[in-house]
Amino acid sequence: MTKLRVAVIGAGGIGGTHLRAYAAWPDLCEIVGVADVDLAAAQARATEYNTTAFADYQVMLNAVQPDAVSICTPPKLHLPIALDVAQRKIACLCEKPPARTVAETEAIVAAFEEAGAILQFAFCHRFHEPVRQVQELIGQGKLGRVVQIYNRFGFRFDRAATSWFTDPDMAGGGILIDTLVHSIDIFRALAGEVVHVDAAVSTTLPVQVEDSASLQVVSASGVIGSLNCSWVTPVSEAEFRVWGTEGEAIIDYAASGGARYRLAGDAEWTTLPAQAPDRFVLQAAHFLSCVRHQQRPKVSGADGIAVMRVIEAAYRAARQRALLSV
Ligand SMILES: NC(=O)c1ccc[n+]([C@@H]2O[C@H](COP(=O)([O-])OP(=O)(O)OC[C@H]3O[C@@H](n4cnc5c(N)ncnc54)[C@H](O)[C@@H]3O)[C@@H](O)[C@H]2O)c1
Structure with missing residues (x-):
């Protein structure tokens, strides 16, 4: 079988992660180039992954x-x-947010x-093993009917104020479009399509975009979600908690094992084993398989549009809230 020829456009932080993920599958693909307007950045990655650097994609x-x-x-x-x-x-794995x-x-x-x-949008958390485990627990009915979901992605993002991440024209917004985009994608994967959204945002840093955001969302099946992200809280936390009528499950990104859950009557938590490669490596494998077999990726264009609809509705809701509070 011939290897797929893959190239990476953008050799910054996540570009390096994509290169590492492709390099984990040497039997499936060959990295044939990396491009960045910052040629030195492309060259550093090209040296690391034994490929060719370009300044112009x-x-x-x-x-x-x-390919x-x-x-x-x-x-x-x-x-x-x-x-x-x-x-x-050419087949494309496009980073999140899908666009602005x-x-x-x-x-x-x-x-x-x-x-x-x-086309696959890089909602990498779909490939995070504990997320997949909780999807399975829900699918098997172990948690009963899912009622509520809580999420927090909080950390201190030191370079936020001085990078493109807080340039509204480059980024399309602040933490809501950058980080909460993952929260919305995971919520949809666990609870189904979002039909209602309310949002509040705040700005602590001297920047033009929001650096903290909280959303309340409701899925078509009635699951209530509370999704919270911040770039200015120094204690890093990344977790999802899912409550159903028969039990609770936790995805704790800092924990060493997989997801843990506790059902009605259980005295102890059960922690599932974590055995899979990291989410970026699995995301690359899925993308390569879809390209090889010409199959629709499980994170499709439609998912990207659905998530962006929630993002835009959340910005509208946050603006209305701001007007009411004047
Ligand atoms: N999936 C995740 O968990 C995750 C994590 C971080 C970033 N991202 C996303 O990845 C994207 C990049 O983020 P990053 O953290 O790597 O940013 P970064 O600033 O570290 O890297 C971006 C790179 O793109 C290059 N670039 C800009 N214009 C270019 C052009 N026209 N052609 C080629 N290269 C160009 C820049 O020079 C820079 O090296 C963003 O969409 C971001 O939201 C996703």
Whole structure:
């Protein structure tokens, strides 16, 4: 079997993670290039992964003709680069957030549909083993009917104020679109489609975007979610808690094992074993498999649009709240 030829556009933090994930599957793919407008950054990654560096992603695509690419640039660049990649009928793993708006996301999805090329949005938490374990517990009915979900992704993001992450034009917003986008995706995976959203945001740093956000969401089946993220709280916490009529489950990203759960009448928590590779490595494997077999990824374009609809509704709700409180 010939190996898929993969390339990475954007050699920053997550670009390095995509390269590491592809490098974990040497029998499935060959890394044929990495591009970054910062050529030194591309060169450093190229040296690490024994590939070729480019300063211009279009030059790279012309030169190496990859089967698949990862888009790992700031969100403003997702749309123009994705349209270019789709036009060339190259499969694409596009980082989150899908883009800055629903309209941009819809344009990306339409371009790949028209081209008949594979598009996967990099909602990596879908591949996190404890998330998959709790999905299974819910699917097996072990927790009974799911009633409430709580999530917190909180940490201190030191470079927020001085990076593109707080430039509204580059990022499309602040922590809501950057980090809470994962929370919404995980909530949808556990509870189904979001039909109601209320939101509050606040800004502590001297920046133009929100650096803390709390959403209350309700799924079509009536599950209530409380999703909370902050870039300014120094004690790092990343967790999901799921309560059902028969028990509770916890996804604690700091814990060493898998998900843990406790059913009605249980004296102790049961911790599931964690055996799988990390979520980025599994995400890459799924993407490569979809490209190889021309199958629709389990994180599809439709998922990207659905998540961005919740994001936009949340920003609208937060603005209305601000008006009412004046
Ligand atoms: N899935 C996750 O858990 C996760 C984690 C971090 C970041 N991300 C996402 O990944 C994307 C990149 O984030 P990051 O943390 O790697 O940012 P970063 O700033 O570390 O890296 C971005 C890189 O893109 C490069 N770049 C900018 N314009 C370019 C262009 N036209 N062509 C090629 N390269 C270009 C920059 O020079 C930079 O090196 C964002 O969408 C972000 O939200 C996802």
